[in-house]
Amino acid sequence: MTLLSIVLPAYRVQGYLEECLDSILRQPFTDIEVIGVDDCSPDHTGEVLDEYAKRDARVKVLHLEQNVGLGEARNAGLRQATGEYVWFIDSDDWLADGALWSVANRLRTTQPDVLAVDYAKAPWNAAPQPSKLTAALAQDPVPDVFALRDHPHILKIFHVAWNKIFRRQFLIDNEIQFPTGLYEDVPVGHAVLILAERISILPEVCVYYRQRRRGAITGTVGRRHFEVFTQWDRLFAYLDGLGERAAQFRPQVFERMLFQMLLALDNPERVSRGMRREFFGKIVEAYRRYLPREGYPVPEGKLGRWHAAVASGSFRRYQMTHLRDRVRDGLANRGAALFSLAWRTAAQARRQVFRFYYRLQLRRPLDENLAVYSMYWGRGYGCNPAPIYEHARDLAPQVRGVWEITRDRVKEIPKGVDYVVMGTLRHYRLLARAKYFVNNVNFPGWVVKRRGAVHLSTNHGTPIKVMGVDQLKYPVGARSMNMSLLLERCDRWTFSISPNAFTTRVWERAYPCDYESIESGYPRNDWLANATGEEVAAIRAKLGLRPDQRVILYAPTHREYAGGYQQMLNTTQLVTALGPDTVLLVRAHHFYENAGGSVHPQVTDVSDYARVEELYLAADALITDYSSAMFDYAVLDRPIVVYVPDFEIYRATRGLYIDVVAEAPGAVAQTQDELAEAFLSGEAWGEAAAKARQEFRSRYCYLDDGKASERVIRRVFLGEKSPIS
Incomplete structure (x- = not known):
């Protein structure tokens, strides 16, 4: 039996899904299956899942016929799972390096019903921020395996599904299912800890929890956030069914309920100003409905004051308390901001x-x-x-x-x-x-x-x-x-x-x-797709190029790590090696002007040439590196040589989406000698290079059919939505 099934519900995550899948599938621990659940996503999400399934037998894809939401998508994935344990990962998050090894070792040594792992929040605009779990365990440690009755403070663990790995049979035996609607983790996250006889905690960051700037429902204002009250109603109804087994934990669960509801109320990205009074009223109703007879652990500080406002039932008291806290916490920098206005020239x-x-x-x-x-x-x-x-x-x-x-x-x-x-x-x-x-x-x-x-x-x-x-x-x-x-x-x-x-x-x-x-x-590629031989000849003549000359365009990108323009290619040495019938056109990145010059008569600086498309049409071959020029030039189906002498340093300092060495649209050179040899040997025009270029064109250039401008104009200026055949 596979040790671990990873269920990956996916909806409108085409921009994040590859990073998530790569973080799972590239780990050295391989005794896993990944069940991607395409929740009838309207973008390319389902296609990405299918692509990975073709490349890796561990990936299985379930395409739902209609959008059912995160909870039901998880349930659908669980029904397909065969692993001893199941981990529900959100498909816009990603796993830390080595996470699967650490999780597998803990599962095998402790055999828990539930394993909770640490995580780090990953804001869109800052470095990841570790959670407070590890620090909390240092102050109040727990054994490797325990039950909640012995350490009830563990209920404060973030109640979401993705920071826990569940024994699959444990979920089946207890008929654990995720409900529909937003905040679907609430009825599950606390219940499983109460039900589990064997809980283990791995105080190691295993998940990076992405804080998206846009697109996440938890960061979108709307009435759907009122669904949090329904989910807590479901949880308390479930606890009622458990009777005495759950009674001892109701004070801690109640405190967690108020914590989440008040944080939602305080978040303008969830509850708008116009909805706050109504939302507060719902909190008061929940407070009065579920307040334990024996009381509950009231927090100190700001949250404690908010709890007191809820207990009073007065929204005005909450507003005044909230305002005093905001005044106390902020506004101190306003004077500094005014002072920063400088004298203008x-x-x-x-x-x-x-x-x-x-x-x-x-x-x-x-x-x-x-x-x-x-x-x-x-x-x-x-x-x-x-x-x-x-x-x-x-x-x-x-x-x-x-x-x-x-x-x-x-x-x-x-x-x-x-x-x-x-x-x-x-x-x-x-x-x-x-x-x-x-x-x-x-x-x-x-x-x-x-x-x-x-x-x-x-x-x-x-x-x-x-x-x-x-x-x-x-x-x-x-x-x-x-x-x-x-x-x-x-x-x-x-x-x-x-x-x-x-x-x-x-x-x-x-x-x-x-x-x-x-x-x-x-x-811009319409011209390349539609250009005629006569146009090409006219452009070459305009540039002073003879029909019998072999013209190579060198178009490198900017290198931030170098701190300025850095010529990676000895152009004189290259054209000397390639012979007198070769002309090299050098076009520096648009950050620079006249940066590709050479005194050699076979080298022409075209950095300031107005239309790069004319240079593409004039050239018989392209030399480039990490520049998007290769995608445009590939439309012409002419030889491309990727010259990357600094591949490792560039990848480490600037980062790449595409491994241009492994996925190059033609020959690859990492030294100047290799570059010259690619042309002298005919490798640049060879069968292997042509095959690589065709695969590249199929993946990236399939829409460059000469009608891109028309598609854009019809959508933007004419309001049409139907595609152009």
């Missing part, structure tokens, strides 16, 4: 005047047919916004597009394209009045998203290196980045473009905001 004063003008313009009606376009903070005309602009002139001609541009880049705007210089009064007016905002990065933080406005984030690449909040896990990933401000800007997104299902899942986790993903392919 003349330029800053001018900007403040313009911002005042902007606020006045915000009072005027939206221009329903005005769209502001931007690329890389006004640094030109291109990337995904450009083809959207171009195709919208035909598909949505009623929408007038204007590009914001820095003064020094005006010359890059094509003839006939309307533009506005950034920082001018007209610029502020357009930003205040426009309905549509299209950008491959974010507009400044001071830009207000008005009611009815539509912000389209086109993004600017398929992620290889970690992005957004995932960068917080790596030493240099979020250096000098204010993640909270970044996500406040991302909160304005109405739509976010994704080139494939993989990216959709990554964006959901990396940018946890409330937007609709448009899985369309990247508009």
Whole structure:
């Protein structure tokens, strides 16, 4: 019999599920089965589960025909489980390294009915924070195996299901089932501890409990949080059925009930201001219904004062108590915040005047047919916004597009394209009045998203290196980045473009905001998909390239750990090795300008070239590293060589979603000699490289069919939802 069945209910977790599954399946302990329960999820969650099941026989997938909620999904998984023990893991959390070994050893040595493990909260914007369990056990230790009657204080263990492993037959014998509705852990988490004859606690962090910025129901305001009262009613009814066996624990259970209800009341992400009086009244009803005759352990401090307010039944008393606590705990920093206002320079004063003008313009009606376009903070005309602009002139001609541009880049705007210089009064007016905002990065933080406005984030690449909040896990990933401000800007997104299902899942986790993903392919690749031989020849001629020359484009990404531009390739040495008929085009990351120069006549710096798509079309092959350029270039089905001499340091300091060595779309080189040999030997054009490229294209480029711009325009400007065939 398998030792451990891991039941993984999954609903709208496409951005987190892979990390969860990897944390389970890559552990050295293998005597497990994973039962993924797709709770009729409308995103790619079910597909991710199926992909893992194909690769690993330990994974079984159950697709539910309708959404039943977390409790019933767990029950469905339990019915499929065959292990001696069962662990219900939430699919947006993940396991610590070595957790399965530690759990298995404790299960085998103690044979408990219930094993509770420690966990760490993992906020989206900070390092994981250990729970208080280990510290509590140090003050009041328990033996390796015990019953609750001997250590009733253990009822304070977080009552959720995912921090406990259950003997499966114990659950069956006691007919333990998770109820429907929110807070479904309440009737189970306490009951199992009361019923168990053998409890064990492993004071080791085994689970990382993700604190999602967006998307978690526990962090969403709404009336569903009133379901907590129903769940506690169910628990007390169950305890009544147990009679004397449960009577001795009712004071501790009662205290736990008030603890949870009051925390929910105090959380504005659960209970809105307009619902607080009603919610408080429900707490008072529960207090009076279940108050033990012999009393209960009233906490000290702030919680004790809140309990007293509940006992009085006065919401006004609770409000005043709460207000005094807030005054005591906060407001001290307001003076410091005011003091931090600095004397403004003349330029800053001018900007403040313009911002005042902007606020006045915000009072005027939206221009329903005005769209502001931007690329890389006004640094030109291109990337995904450009083809959207171009195709919208035909598909949505009623929408007038204007590009914001820095003064020094005006010359890059094509003839006939309307533009506005950034920082001018007209610029502020357009930003205040426009309905549509299209950008491959974010507009400044001071830009207000008005009611009815539509912000389209086109993004600017398929992620290889970690992005957004995932960068917080790596030493240099979020250096000098204010993640909270970044996500406040991302909160304005109405739509976010994704080139494939993989990216959709990554964006959901990396940018946890409330937007609709448009899985369309990247508009900038439409040109690559539709380009003709005549266009390619014309571009090469424009660049001064002869038809008989072999043209290789080198497009590396930025390396944060280096602290500035670092040339990883000796371009002169490479072209010398490849011979006189090879031309190397060098395009540095957009953070740098004119950083790829060389005095060699066969090397051309194209870092400042306006349209990178023209460079792709001109090149016979691509050399890149961790850049999203490989996904775009793969649309052309031409050779790609991945050159990563710093693979280990980059992966450790910046983090990767894709192992570009193992999953490269072609040949891989980690030294300059290997790079030259890949071309000289013909490996770059070989059968193995072609097969790798085809697999890569099938996974990441399947939507790049030349119609991405149309899909985006029909959804954003025309309001259509049906896909384009």
